[in-house]
Amino acid sequence: MKLNSPLQVYKYLLKINCGKCGEKTCMAFASRLVDRSKKIGDCQILLQDKEKFLQLAELLAPEIREITAGVGDRKVRIGGDDVLHRHQLTFFNPTVLAYDVWDTMEEVALIERVKKISEFKKFYVGHYLKLDMIAVRSTGESAAKFKSCVEKVTEVSTLPVMLCSFDPTVLKAGLEVCADKKPVLYAATKDNWEQVSKLALEYRVPVVLFSEGDLDSLKTLAVTFNRLGINDLILDPGTYPKGAQLKSTFENFIKLRRAGIKESQKEIAYPIMAAPITAWMIGSDPTLTSYLEAALASIFMIKYADIMLLHSIEPHALLSEVYMRETMYTDPRTPLKVDSGVYKIGNPTKDSPVIATSNFALTYYTVESDLSSGRIDCYLASVNTDGIGVEAAVAGRQFTAVRIKETFDEAGFDFKEKTSHNTIILPGLAARLQGDLEDVMGIKVLIGPVDSNQIPGWMDKNWL
């Protein structure tokens, strides 16, 4: 964004501190606009002054254009970044992960694959990691075949779709059955751009521009489309899956993003697409190819793909992909912690165990999910360790007998009243706190396993 300090933004606000946006002062609102945790639409007064509103909106727009695809709950935002390194602010809008189906698939296999993609989920830190998009790939057989494939996919799934063909008649056939679902068109090239630009204008959908390894012609396409009034653009500079061309692909991604953010070259400041799926042009062994594809996915998720086209839906590939995306797009400004306190898991009684862990979100949710899936009714205390994991917090003295006591005191949890056993279970990695804790709290302290997935087995042996 062009304005990067709250003071600069403040000048454009009304300075009346009305509080309707939820902030106490206009200055506070200005800093929320700068860190992008609030939108200018949250200021009701500014909304009434259209000219001023639009002026500020323009100045606050992210360096990389943000576009949307799909409709409803699973709608996605693509692009919208403002920095080259996540620690400088945060990366916005996690890389959209699109997996392919193709128009010669048998209907049963097609439906099964679409469902697998749509329904994939992996629990992580209190929420589920999911996949975002289905790319329907034309094998070149016929427009009619493509059309019926798109129809079937959009019938079975609510995920946004990407229509993939270099043939405008095929793309048009796809658009005819799903334009209202705001699909992404893949792709316009130097050869088909005239017809594809017409489709993008007619159906008002985002379009990917593809140019194989050539940034001059990619920019040529972007400038031309922009002149035609098409701004929802995504750039695909081509993803070469191997050799020295992989190096040039990597460099192209860096160049495009640097031009967009560091040099504010607006003509090229669009989201970027990577296609690790091209690994499947060279590989013959499916396992090795899925490794290569997952490797490329990692590389380009880190630098700087906003949307990505993939093939393998083997769990090992999917898990590493959704985790790497989470890694890059977790907001570094907010520590990953849960509120400290004493939580009920299941329906604990006076005989149920009381277990302590850290308030590092990853630790807490891992322990919590192990306990719930092991069907262990208990109290789980999330001790305030400043969001640090058990092992490091024991070493760094954020996980101490005093902190544990404070957590129970603040939660109003009295062992004598709430339990019949006056006992707490500490994580194996915090074993050294045992003596201290017994002294400080006057309760019995048991040492649990090192990994919480062993709690159910441990309970069978140690808890009657």
Add this chain to the structure above:
Amino acid sequence: MSKKLTLAEVIELLNNVEIEALEGVTFEGDIEIEIDESVMNFREEANKLIESRFAVGTVKEWTTAIEEVTIGATPANGGTRGHAVTIGGEKALPYYFDSEMKNPTCVVAIDVFDMPIQLAKSVRTSYEDVMESPSDWAKKVVSEYHADMIALHLISTDPKRKDASASEASKTVEDVLQAVDVPIIISGSGTHKKDPEVLEKAAEVSEGERCLIASANPDNDYERVARAANQYGHVLLSWTQLEINAQKELNRKLIKHCEVSRDRIVMDPTTAALGYGLDYAYSNVERIRLAGLTGDKELNFPTLSVSSNAWNAREAWMISSPLKEDSNWGEREHRGLIWEAATGFALALAGCELFMMMHPGSAQLLKKITRMLGGSINEEKTDLSNWITKLII
């Protein structure tokens, strides 16, 4: 610039911009309309591409090179290693075009332990036959798994394990140096009290081999470790826990107080596994590297990642998800391999050049991809022009 138009020309013009009719408009007498020339050229421009050139600059702020550090000494330099490994020397982020990458940007040391240790099943299968003998273990990772280096972990000295003495452990160091001729990393057991003594003895018996001694850290007697590394001609690992300022402080102490020379420091700012703090570790390493490149002389050292940490992630080793709501986790053999490699990719791009790894497949994948990114693998160019229809599936 403006032109005078006749009404007929106006209608023609409106046709061109695809406006079919004007509503509620009447003309009386002559009219003059000013129209921007770019609109007049609209149709013409839409018929052909607007040729453009792309250009972008290099990063001027990267003024300082990362120190070059050599690990291992050949006979010419007073050691017995078959080759030495030099890392560092970069003047840009890894694989960036701003500056040539001078040395290999990804060197893999495979872990060897001095006693049998509990390992994830997918890793254990590779080492089951050599676990009783550290020198056989070392030989295997060099000859079969093409490790660039060995990372020898003297965990038997841990009082909670065998509590082996420093002299016993140093015997293993000698054996391993005999068994293989690659450069080695000598690591203690991570016991702050005992490591300095163990590392001192190990440094003594490997004098002149220019090993990487792991480690000096704020919680142990780093002065003693540094002294030993200096005295016997080794390189020192400066290890801190995920905190850029702690790393800076330790490096400063090593240079100023312990007189470790700048070409003998490698950093380990702690690197966590994918899904288990990698987000934080990635940014910590990236910040350290950017600080080094932009002139912070207390942070411009080559960096080590213990990517084998990935095997602590349950997604790497568990046979299946403990949660029934999760989609199927698939085969753990594949999952673990990718987990360790992916952890490595992220850290390789953040700024690490030396990696401790465990799974031969992960090590191979990391090396292969990073060599491609470095431009040193020439293969036939893939033709992407019709890729949509040309996949082998």
